[in-house]
Amino acid sequence: MKHTEAKKTVRLISLSLILGISTCLFTGCSEEITPDIHTLSVDFEGRSGAGIGVGSTYDEWALAYADYYVQEMTDDGLVPYYPEVPEEKKDARTSDESDAGDAEATGENSANDAGEVTGENSANDSGQAKGEVTDQENAEEPRHSGKYMISAFYLDDEPVSVEKLMADLDATPEELSDRLSDPTYLAGHDVLYRYVIFTIEDDVVTDVDGDYLDYNVEL
Secondary structure, three states: HHHHHHHHHHHHHHHHHHHHHHHHHHHHOOOOOOOOOOHHHHHOOEEEOOOOOOEEEHHHHHHHOOEEEEEEEEEEEEEEOOOOOOHHHHHHHHHHHHHHHHHHHHHHHHHHHOOOHHHHHHHHHHHHHHHHHHHHHHHHHOOOEEEEEEEEHHHHHHEEEEEEHHHOOOOHHHHHHHHOOOHHHOOOEEEEEEEEEEEEOEEEEEEEEEEEEEEHHOO
């Protein structure tokens, strides 16, 4: 009985993805990349396929899942959420770093030509004040806390977007789940829904929970 109830819950969660994506498309935004099955897996130690587990930081989680459609669990239900990835942790730009190094060397030469003493005096006059402001800003940075879900459908073992499913089945968001559950459709296709929920408290992952619904077996 508990197993059946759990799978009913997973199916309800899958509806939230369908409705969330359809609303997103209706408002003009685009559905993000659909994660592969491994990315949404959770091992026996509670670590996701993307390497995120208890103790991981918010930045690590955001970097791992920023490309996917994320929903935050709120009192009003699931709502779209956009992970905040720090600029310095985005894709490495080796060529940019090289250019920056050249620019720094050029800047140093210019500073020497213009007068190093003047630069040092300016730094002494404003450096401490700037440092204090920076420290204060860092101390006041808001911490991230909440429950965040990433989920996806898989058709014949391949990730598939909700948008494509609706187009292929000529279904509205309200009709899609029933179409996927139709025995005639399942006779020719394998349908799987998988999700993973991350609980984050004060910028640290404190829990990772995942489950799946095999339409061909459970329904």
